[in-house]
Amino acid sequence: MSTQLLQTTILNEQFLNIDYSKYTSSVAAIHQHLENTKDELTGWLNAPLEDNHELIHSILSVANEIKDNADVLVVIGVGGSYLGAKAIQDALTPYFGVHPNGIEVVYVGQNMSGAYIHHLLKSLEEKEFYINVISKSGSTMEPALAFRVFRQYLEDRYGEDSPQRIIVTTDPEKGILKEIADFHGYRQFEIPCTIGGRYSVLTAVGLLPIAVAGVDIIQILAGAKHAAILLKDGNIEHNEAYRYAVSRYELFLQGYKIELLASFEPSLANFHDWWKQLFGESEGKDKKGLFPATVNFSTDLHAIGQFIQDGNPILFETLLHFHNIKDDYIVPFNERDEDNLNYLSNRSFNNINATSKQGTAIAHAEGGVPVIQLELERLDAYHLGYLIYFFMKACAISAYLLDVNPFDQPGVEAYKNKMLELLKQNEN
Numbered sequence: 001m002s003t004q005l006l007q008t009t010i011l012n013e014q015f016l017n018i019d020y021s022k023y024t025s026s027v028a029a030i031h032q033h034l035e036n037t038k039d040e041l042t043g044w045l046n047a048p049l050e051d052n053h054e055l056i057h058s059i060l061s062v063a064n065e066i067k068d069n070a071d072v073l074v075v076i077g078v079g080g081s082y083l084g085a086k087a088i089q090d091a092l093t094p095y096f097g098v099h100p101n102g103i104e105v106v107y108v109g110q111n112m113s114g115a116y117i118h119h120l121l122k123s124l125e126e127k128e129f130y131i132n133v134i135s136k137s138g139s140t141m142e143p144a145l146a147f148r149v150f151r152q153y154l155e156d157r158y159g160e161d162s163p164q165r166i167i168v169t170t171d172p173e174k175g176i177l178k179e180i181a182d183f184h185g186y187r188q189f190e191i192p193c194t195i196g197g198r199y200s201v202l203t204a205v206g207l208l209p210i211a212v213a214g215v216d217i218i219q220i221l222a223g224a225k226h227a228a229i230l231l232k233d234g235n236i237e238h239n240e241a242y243r244y245a246v247s248r249y250e251l252f253l254q255g256y257k258i259e260l261l262a263s264f265e266p267s268l269a270n271f272h273d274w275w276k277q278l279f280g281e282s283e284g285k286d287k288k289g290l291f292p293a294t295v296n297f298s299t300d301l302h303a304i305g306q307f308i309q310d311g312n313p314i315l316f317e318t319l320l321h322f323h324n325i326k327d328d329y330i331v332p333f334n335e336r337d338e339d340n341l342n343y344l345s346n347r348s349f350n351n352i353n354a355t356s357k358q359g360t361a362i363a364h365a366e367g368g369v370p371v372i373q374l375e376l377e378r379l380d381a382y383h384l385g386y387l388i389y390f391f392m393k394a395c396a397i398s399a400y401l402l403d404v405n406p407f408d409q410p411g412v413e414a415y416k417n418k419m420l421e422l423l424k425q426n427e428n
């Protein structure tokens, strides 16, 4: 477990010749604070090190039951109550169709589009399904409304068998959802009181949906445990997550206010979104914080690439790269070569994509964009589990470097209150 699975490289040292030793004592102090704080939402820190056999066993047994009795799992949740599951599912299951070990998993309750609800309900007409409703507070508007709709539909379809088909993931002690679940006898998984939404992907919040989608949750948790052991070192010289946190903080101090998370595998688009919530809600408060933005290359090179290379120099790039992607395709040789592409024949698409990544990173670095490269050997459950923990740890330290609380999100209430005010004014 002593091997680092992730290498951090700064591609343009002229921007970022960081003397990490300058941060030795401040980072060590933040590390101590994080490790010793008992009254904050830090349950995720040591969770991967604890005995989780019972939890894994019950998640897998419910997941198997769902796979045996349904074509689709409808996951209802928003923010931290869905982004992590969707991120892992998309990263580790086929682009088209379902994983051989899983069934279709679809998500609702992240928006209030009537068309989305309508289309999803229609798509369920010929299919058997279960619901997994996930909400820590139990009262977030988007998932609460979706649960009302899909529970009613499920009850119409399954009658007295319906309670068996509803799985609730919520706070173990309080909230409306908990009350509903207790009253109707729905099966429940806990979101531990000490783990906030955006740090909860490695609990049942993320694990049940991804197990149903066919992902190996034991490998996800093993990778996270590997990271939790390695990244327990308070010395910045040995801790890659802390070096990443300090690198982005230094860039922020130099005026780069936007961090662009980029990668070259489209299946990571939702992983980017998970990262965006993690850093955005953790850092963006008290008028501080780096703005987390995301791009998918090479697609976005043809959209936002011009700005990155040549526009207002307010952003730096964090390039996420997995050296090995399991599936690949070889460019065929073509006798006629009408498209003049035979110079690429017999090369794999993944190889061409990696070369495009290399060229992009050099071009951006030469164009004056600071580039932090995060490299991992392969895109699989183990490495993704490692990366998730890496980012959570880096995020908590980053927020403390900015002197903000990594675990609250007071700003989100403003829109909620205004929306409620308006909805109540227009009550019919």
Ligand SMILES: O=P(O)(O)OC[C@H]1O[C@](O)(CO)[C@@H](O)[C@@H]1O
Residues within 6 Å of the ligand: 078, 079, 080, 081, 134, 135, 136, 137, 138, 139, 140, 143, 197, 198, 281, 409, 412
């Ligand atoms: O799980 P809940 O309580 O429904 O919250 C969902 C998401 O909403 C937020 O509270 C923001 O409104 C996030 O922090 C959280 O991940």
